[in-house]
Amino acid sequence: MGSGGSGRSHRWVLLKGRLVASIASAFVMAITGVGWTGYHTALGRIIISHALPNAATTLDGNQNILLMGLDSRLDQNGQPLPQEIYDALHAGDESSGGYNANVLIVVHVSDGDGPVTAISIPRDDYAELPGCPGSVCAGKIKQAYGLAYQQSLNSQAAGKSGGAGATNLAAREQTAREAGRKAEISAVNDFLGISVDHFVEITLGAFFQIAKAVEPITVCLNADTRDSYSGADFHQGVQRIDAADAMAFVRQRRDENDGSFTDFDRTRRQQAFLVSLVQAARGGGALSSVSGLRRLLQVARDNVAVDDGLDIMELASRASQLSARPLSLYTLPISGFGKDANGSDINQVDLPTIRRIVNERFMSDTPAALDAASPTTGPAPPLTEPVILDVVNAASRDGLAGAIEEAFAARGFTRGSATTAAAPADDSVIEYGPGADRGAQALADQLHVPATANSAVAAGTVRLTVGTGFPAADYLAHPGATTDPSGSGQVSAVAATGNGDRAPAPTDLSQMTAANVPCVK
Secondary structure, eight states, rough: OOOOOOOHHHHHHHHHHHHHTTTTTHHHHHHOOHHHHHHHHHTTTSEEEESSOOOOOOOOOOEEEEEEEEOOOOOSSSSSSSHHHHHHHHOOTTTSSSEEEEEEEEEEESSSSSEEEEEETTTEEEEEEETTTGGEEEEEETTTHHHHHHHEEEEEEEESSSSSGGTOHHHHHHHHHHHHHHHHHHHHHHHHHOOOOOEEEEOHHHHHHHHHOOEEEEEEESEEEEETTTEEEEEEEEEEOOOHHHHHHHHHHOTTOTTTTTTTHHHHHHHHHHHHHHHHHHTTGGGGGGHHHHHHHHHHHHHHHEETTTHHHHHHTGGGOOOOOOOOEEOOSSEEEOOOTTOOEEEEEEEHHHHHHHHHHHHHOHHHHHHOOOOOOOOOOOSSSEEEEEEEOOOSSSHHHHHHHHHHHHHTTEEEEEESSSSSOOOOOEOOTTTTTHHHHHHHHHTTTEEEETSSSOOOOEEEEEEESSGGGGGOEEEEOOOSSSSSOOOOEETTTOOGGGSOOOTEEEEEEEESSOEEE
């Protein structure tokens, strides 16, 4: 179980409606009570994804909701977008872009009455990619979706995955997108040390049409800014912008007047836009009108995908009970800039610090759970009897078995063999021989992997087979990783709206609230 736990809560259903309504029209409609006839019609055309395995249908516990924004210039069926969207993009046509998940925001909603917390992952953060999509085991976290998407298309073209996916464009597109969703969710889970409970995927088309439905949108900038690449040309202060300008507002990552403008500033622009949408949903703006909500309905039908565990109907039925709660949006820090093995620019990260930040923010409303939480790779009680540990590497990661042997030798295990499996495996397995049950259970408790007896394993020996889903990043150093040796101490956030010398640096954890429209760089 990741930070914040998993499960479904009544309070989550209500609050998720308030927040995600700003992203997907189905949720906005649920909150504001648009007619059921139109709602049922829309529901039949929303893309329902099965990318979240074992999705629960109960409504208990804390919730982590992943918002994924794709760079694709196509709709959910692989078809071109309306020309006005390409005109607004200032970035090519349907042949441009790709399937990178350029927006990754995890929203945590607790089961109690605490705040809502949203955390943005910088898209170029270097991360382990579980399952090695496209045979790439580590890369920019945004790439997991596109690599798995292309791998699926290649398999379909080669006839390796038949069925409906091989018969028409829309089916092939959705088969490939399902692979992309699964890969991106796995990468986010592994990177943050959490479990995603639900997700909403939107395209550039959805973003533009949402902006079109709610325009004008109130934003605020702390300085004049201009960028010919995105079409951004804004003045300092509060202003109301249309949908085309909104595209430029959230896509700008250069500033002709300020060479220090970075991708992190773009992330904070995206957060500021979300805050503006939340304000519109709460404040009697465009999202509170029937005509505006009907326009958003079309967005949900054609440009949004949600997981199959999301009970939208129950969300709507409980919407009247919704009460406002504070919202904070964070942007995760990096430890520096670097390059991967291919020479591409990446964000280096301190993974233990990232996970600690997420754990602290997501669990701050349940301190007892935070006190009880411990990292997966943290110290374990010493073994009371010698146990040999054999490790079989079925994760396609060079050196992983030896690294695990070294790590657990420091925790009381006796080094055994470190070998490589004949073929990769998805799941990790712990098996033990006679007399090794206590050691196996100690290992199982740390890794959250079940242990089973196996007479084929030697007496006094535990055999750990690590699959592609194993958190290899905890044991292997890679080009984008640095280590915080202390692994303790809360990371303080700086204001996302800081200006000049007080502007947040890429190495800062920044925080934005939704109390008012934020003024950003």
